[in-house]
Amino acid sequence: MSYKHYYVGDSVLSTGDYEVHTGDCVELARVESKTYLGYYDNCQDAIRKASDIYPNVSGCKYCSPGCHRR
Template sequence: MKFFYLSSNPNDEGKYEIHERECELIPDILDREYLGPFNNGKEAMRKAVDLNPKASTCKQCCNTTFQAVFFKNN
């Protein structure tokens, strides 16, 4: 799991970005709100929208897609 935060200040488009704790673009500690632990940015978005309807995911750290891989043992 990763830890996600919601920016308290809007970006140039007026959106409040969700960032992973390790993101190089994460705002200073006083300019963000802790969302909690999630598997990915899409899951964090569900909570963030409740806090701020103008929430959006960071293109830098939340743009990864998860794809499950299953192996068949013979």
């Protein structure tokens, strides 16, 4: 298992989703405001946590492709 730090961007995307990233994702550097979700071994747990904060959540297609919805 590979645990990673996960974050959710605080701005809604044009798709209507809030995007979840790992702490080492290159796309995370472009996110101006983010909320730390925790240290997980999979994106599904991070998505569940982010869903407690925002209604529509998707994983980043680069760092969390298994949780990317579009």
